[in-house]
Structures are given as C-alpha cells and as structure tokens.
Amino acid sequence: MGGAAALGEFVLGRRKPLSLNLPMDYPAERLRMVAAVEAAMDRLLPRPAEEAGGKRLRPVLVVAAAQLFGARRADPLPAAVAVECVHTYSLVHDDLPCMDNDDLRRGRPTAHRAFDEATALLAGDALLTHAFAILAQSYAHDAGLVAGLVADLADAAGSRRLIGGQMEDLLAERGRRATAADLAYIHLNKTAAMIEVALTLGARCGGAAEAEIGVLRGAGRDLGLAFQISDDVLDATADTQTLGKTAGKDAKAGKLTYVSFHGVDRARQIARQHGEAAAAALRSLPGDPGLLVWLAAGIAGRTH
Amino acid sequence: MGGAAALGEFVLGRRKPLSLNLPMDYPAERLRMVAAVEAAMDRLLPRPAEEAGGKRLRPVLVVAAAQLFGARRADPLPAAVAVECVHTYSLVHDDLPCMDNDDLRRGRPTAHRAFDEATALLAGDALLTHAFAILAQSYAHDAGLVAGLVADLADAAGSRRLIGGQMEDLLAERGRRATAADLAYIHLNKTAAMIEVALTLGARCGGAAEAEIGVLRGAGRDLGLAFQISDDVLDATADTQTLGKTAGKDAKAGKLTYVSFHGVDRARQIARQHGEAAAAALRSLPGDPGLLVWLAAGIAGRTH
Numbered sequence: 154m155g156g157a158a159a160l161g162e163f164v165l166g167r168r169k170p171l172s173l174n175l176p177m178d179y180p181a182e183r184l185r186m187v188a189a190v191e192a193a194m195d196r197l198l199p200r201p202a203e204e205a206g207g208k209r210l211r212p213v214l215v216v217a218a219a220q221l222f223g224a225r226r227a228d229p230l231p232a233a234v235a236v237e238c239v240h241t242y243s244l245v246h247d248d249l250p251c252m253d254n255d256d257l258r259r260g261r262p263t264a265h266r267a268f269d270e271a272t273a274l275l276a277g278d279a280l281l282t283h284a285f286a287i288l289a290q291s292y293a294h295d296a297g298l299v300a301g302l303v304a305d306l307a308d309a310a311g312s313r314r315l316i317g318g319q320m321e322d323l324l325a326e327r328g329r330r331a332t333a334a335d336l337a338y339i340h341l342n343k344t345a346a347m348i349e350v351a352l353t354l355g356a357r358c359g360g361a362a363e364a365e366i367g368v369l370r371g372a373g374r375d376l377g378l379a380f381q382i383s384d385d386v387l388d389a390t391a392d393t394q395t396l397g398k399t400a401g402k403d404a405k406a407g408k409l410t411y412v413s414f415h416g417v418d419r420a421r422q423i424a425r426q427h428g429e430a431a432a433a434a435l436r437s438l439p440g441d442p443g444l445l446v447w448l449a450a451g452i453a454g455r456t457h
Numbered sequence: 458m459g460g461a462a463a464l465g466e467f468v469l470g471r472r473k474p475l476s477l478n479l480p481m482d483y484p485a486e487r488l489r490m491v492a493a494v495e496a497a498m499d500r501l502l503p504r505p506a507e508e509a510g511g512k513r514l515r516p517v518l519v520v521a522a523a524q525l526f527g528a529r530r531a532d533p534l535p536a537a538v539a540v541e542c543v544h545t546y547s548l549v550h551d552d553l554p555c556m557d558n559d560d561l562r563r564g565r566p567t568a569h570r571a572f573d574e575a576t577a578l579l580a581g582d583a584l585l586t587h588a589f590a591i592l593a594q595s596y597a598h599d600a601g602l603v604a605g606l607v608a609d610l611a612d613a614a615g616s617r618r619l620i621g622g623q624m625e626d627l628l629a630e631r632g633r634r635a636t637a638a639d640l641a642y643i644h645l646n647k648t649a650a651m652i653e654v655a656l657t658l659g660a661r662c663g664g665a666a667e668a669e670i671g672v673l674r675g676a677g678r679d680l681g682l683a684f685q686i687s688d689d690v691l692d693a694t695a696d697t698q699t700l701g702k703t704a705g706k707d708a709k710a711g712k713l714t715y716v717s718f719h720g721v722d723r724a725r726q727i728a729r730q731h732g733e734a735a736a737a738a739l740r741s742l743p744g745d746p747g748l749l750v751w752l753a754a755g756i757a758g759r760t761h
Contacts, residue, residue, distance in 0.1 A: 251574035270555035279616035286611035296600035307590035312583035
C-alpha cells in the first residue's frame with residue numbers, strides 16, 4: 154500500500170473500520186467527556202468560566218489518556234481542568250494588545266475586549282495559579298501524584314516550553330529573520346507542549362509507568378505539531394465564521410507559518426504524517442488506543 | 458508599663474536587649490541569609506535575575522521560619538526562591554501600563570520600561586510558573602512536602618488572596634467608593650498573603666506541625682499588615698530616592714491608604730500594634746524566635 158493511500162485510509166478512519174473493530178462510538182464518547190469536563194470546571198473553578206468553551210481538546214486528551222490505562226490511580230477530571238486553565242490563561246494573555254492584539258476568540262470578544270486589559274491580565278494570572286491549586290487540592294490523598302503532575306505542568310507551561318515558544322513567536326512577528334527551524338521550535342513549544350502534558354497528566358492519573366508516560370509524551374509531540382500545522386492551514390483556507398477567530402490573520406501579518414514555508418498541500422501532508430506518527434506510538438501501548446487514534450486522525454485532518 | 462512605652466521598647470529592640478539575651482547578630486544573620494538566597498536564585502533560575510534585588514524580605518522570612526523549627530525536614534532555600542519568584546512576578550505585572558503604570562521599581566526602570574510590555578508580561582508569567590517548578594523539582598524526594606508547599610503557595614497567590622487583593626485595589630483606584638473594610642481586605646490579600654506564605658512554607662521545610670504552621674500563618678498576617686501600613690506611611694513621608702520607587706504616588710492618585718484614612722501618626726501606631734501581635738505569636742512557639750521578632754520590629758517601624 155502506497156504512502157498516500159495509507160494516509161488517506163488513516164485520515165478516513167478506514168484502517169480499523171469503526172463499525173467492525175471498535176467497541177465505542179467515539180464522537181459520542183468525546184461529547185460525554187466534554188460534558189464531564191464542563192461539570193468538573195463548574196465544580197473546580199471559583200466562578201463560572203466566562204470564556205467561550207471551545208472544543209476542550211486538551212482536557213479530553215487528559216481523560217482519554219487516563220482511560221487508556223484504565224484510570225487506575227485517580228480521577229483525571231481535575232487534571233483535565235488544570236490543563237484547560239493553563240491553556241485558557243495562555244490564550245487570554247496571548248490576545249492582549251501588547252501581544253497578538255486580537256479582538257475575537259472562539260467566536261466571541263477576547264477577554265480584554267469584553268472586560269478590560271487589567272482584568273484580562275489578572276484573570277490569566279488567576280487561571281495559571283488555580284491550575285496548580287487544583288492539582289494540589291484534588292490529589293492531596295496521593296502526594297506522589299501531586300508532585301508528578303505539578304512537575305510536568307510547570308515544565309510544559311514554563312519558560313523553556315510554552316512561554317519560550319510565545320517569546321520566539323513574538324520575536325519572529327517583530328521581523329527577526331526566522332528559519333524553518335525557528336518555526337518548528339515555536340510550534341513544538343507554543344502548541345505541542347500543552348498537548349504533550351495533557352497526555353502525560355492523563356497517563357499519570359491512569360497509573361502509567363514512566364516508560365509509558367514517555368511514549369505518550371512523544372505521541373503528544375507529534376499530535377501537537379499536527380494540530381498547529383492544521384491550524385496554519387485553516388487560517389489560510391477557512392473563513393472567520395468557521396474559525397471563530399479572525400481568519401487570514403497570519404498572512405496579513407506576514408507571519409511565518411507552515412503554509413508560508415511549504416504551501417497548503419505540503420503542510421497538510423506534514424500534518425497527516427505527524428498524526429500518523431502519533432497514532433503509531435499510541436498503538437504500541439498495551440491498552441486500547443481507539444479513541445485517542447480517532448482523536449489524532451481528527452486533529453491531523455481537521456476542518457475547524 | 459504603658460502601651461506607648463511598651464511599643465517603643467519593642468520597636469527599639471529593648472525588651473530583650475541584643476547584647477545580653479540574644480545569641481545571634483541579627484543584622485549579620487539577615488545578610489548571610491540574603492546572600493544564601495541570591496546564590497540559590499542563581500542556581501534555580503534559568504538565567505540571572507534581571508530585576509534589582511530589593512531586600513529579599515520574603516525569602517529571608519522563609520529561611521528564618523525554617524530555622525525556628527531547626528530546618529529539620531528540608532533545605533528552605535528553594536522554597537525561599539519560589540516565594541520571591543511569585544512576589545517578583547506580582548510586581549512586574551502590577552507595574553504594567555494597564556495596572557499601576559509605574560516607571561520605577563527598586564530604584565531601577567520597571568521591566569516593561571527596560572524591555573517592553575510583552576516581554577514583561579511573559580517574564581511575569583514565567584516567574585509564576587517557575588515557582589511551582591522549583592517546588593516540584595527541589596523537593597521531589599519528599600512528595601508530601603511538595604504537595605503542602607504547592608497548595609499553600611497556589612492559595613496565597615490565587616484569586617482569593619494575592620490576585621483578589623490586586624483586583625480590589627484596581628477597582629478602588631478606579632473610583633469605586635471604598636471603605637476602611639475594603640482597604641483592610643486589599644492589604645490582607647495583596648500584601649499579607651505572601652508574607653504569610655513565606656512563613657508557612659519555611660515552617661513546612663522546618664518540619665513544623667500543622668498547629669505551629671497555623672500560628673505562623675497568623676503571625677504572617679499581622680506582619681503583612683504591619684508591612685503594608687508602614688509602606689503607606691513611607692509613601693506619604695519619604696522621598697523617591699529613599700524609596701527606590703516613585704514617592705507620593707498614592708496621594709497624587711487619590712489612592713485609599715491607611716494614611717488617608719487615619720493620618721500618619723495613627724497609621725504608624727497601627728503598624729506597630731500589628732508588629733507586636735506578630736512578635737507575641739512568634740514568642741508562643743517552642744523555638745527561639747529572636748531573629749523573626751527582630752525582623753518583625755524592623756518591618757513595623759521601617760524607614761525604607
């Protein structure tokens with residue numbers, strides 16, 4: 154079977170036909186997970202989340218990764234909420250006038266437009282801080298788990314990963330000559346770090362061994378790159394209504410993306426390759442990776 | 458002995474004369490602690506701290522509180538650095554144009570003046586995140602300690618304490634009618650929370666029992682209020698060079714302070730009362746509180 158055909162079958166989910174080999178209705182399972190995450194957010198956040206919900210991709214990955222290991226050690230929902238808090242904080246700060254200065258996010262006004270800059274700044278700070286409070290409080294009965302979750306999350310969100318990626322992105326936008334390697338660094342840290350940590354936090358709650366956590370970290374890296382490259386493709390090809398955020402902004406800003414470097418078709422292909430690498434890593438683990446592989450295929454070939 | 462005389466003796470350190478009853482040279486001990494904290498910062502931060510150092514009050518309190526319990530459980534220096542990271546992040550974000558819009562801090566340009574707003578925003582985010590990374594990594598051998606330290610720090614820095622205080626302060630500055638109760642809430646959360654947590658994190662590293670940690674939390678509350686009220690007094694009475702930050706800013710901004718509410722003399726008296734309450738709580742503990750009581754006296758009657 155040729156590479157293109159294999160990729161096509163992978164993206165269409167035909168390699169393991171849903172109706173024959175797979176016990177779960179994945180779309181329904183994903184929706185159940187999103188509902189569980191929303192309920193956990195209502196429980197764990199000081200007040201109802203003001204921001205529009207989005208797809209809750211990262212918390213769903215936390216829960217799905219925990220289930221891959223039978224969710225043996227602890228309930229993954231608090232960790233899922235913690236990851237979503239950090240992700241949302243990063244969006245709120247990234248949208249601020251001194252950063253991307255964006256007015257629209259998830260189809261609604263950004264936090265500093267709906268409120269004001271100071272409130273958005275403090276809300277972001279509070280979300281980041283609360284993520285660690287959730288981990289410490291929700292898993293207080295298992296101090297070893299708290300320590301592992303906090304170490305992973307602080308590392309992923311820190312100056313060497315998420316914040317380092319945002320800083321490089323900022324420098325690239327300010328016209329510093331950027332290379333394909335810079336772009337890979339930005340995607341790897343600004344986007345993939347939080348996808349990786351979603352899987353590793355879920356795996357820790359699931360009771361995975363360190364070696365298995367390492368495999369999931371690698372899968373998260375590929376999944377994160379697939380996600381960000383697809384995002385670049387969508388920005389270049391979809392309209393604002395479909396995206397829920399300002400479309401064509403990257404090109405307008407002369408921003409370095411996989412599309413500007415490689416063109417739409419090649420970028421799509423690279424996204425699918427990373428999605429396939431993630432799926433292969435997931436299939437190497439002992440549990441049933443069906444749901445995660447289905448999510449990976451959706452991410453690599455996403456249209457919104 | 459009358460109240461005023463007792464307060465005077467307390468502030469002058471005469472209740473327990475240094476030369477007779479006290480084994481340590483406190484000023485020298487404080488300087489040794491500051492040097493140890495600076496060395497720990499060089500070791501634990503990704504790059505040399507760019508900001509001017511300040512007095513390192515909070516990290517010194519961490520180390521002194523640990524010593525009160527014999528520093529039995531773990532080295533307090535990483536916790537001291539974590540507390541200073543959170544304190545510094547709060548200053549960097551508080552100085553931003555959308556918040557206090559301040560140009561000068563610790564006698565040097567604020568982060569967004571020395572660099573730019575986006576860099577200051579991300580540097581603050583990185584410091585906050587790194588505080589939790591330091592706790593998780595430095596105490597990895599004692600997961601129970603990590604869990605306790607993270608829970609305390611996230612609580613103190615969170616939306617119900619530090620950030621809640623900053624938000625209320627912001628609303629008060631924007632002309633919302635503020636009462637003496639609002640002012641007490643702001644001081645209690647914006648300032649005292651981080652003083653409290655310095656003492657409780659130190660106590661945890663020292664191996665204190667939960668009841669002892671509670672006593673230190675109360676002492677920290679009084680110490681924090683003494684510190685902030687003295688700060689209000691200094692802003693009204695000292696010059697910019699002495700302060701290392703813009704003087705008279707509170708009055709110019711029509712800002713609610715203990716001085717605007719109670720006048721300079723009464724505010725000084727309230728600060729000393731809180732300092733004395735903190736000292737009394739510290740003396741109720743089994744260890745030798747000499748250094749902490751000396752620090753409390755300095756805080757309650759500080760001139761810079």
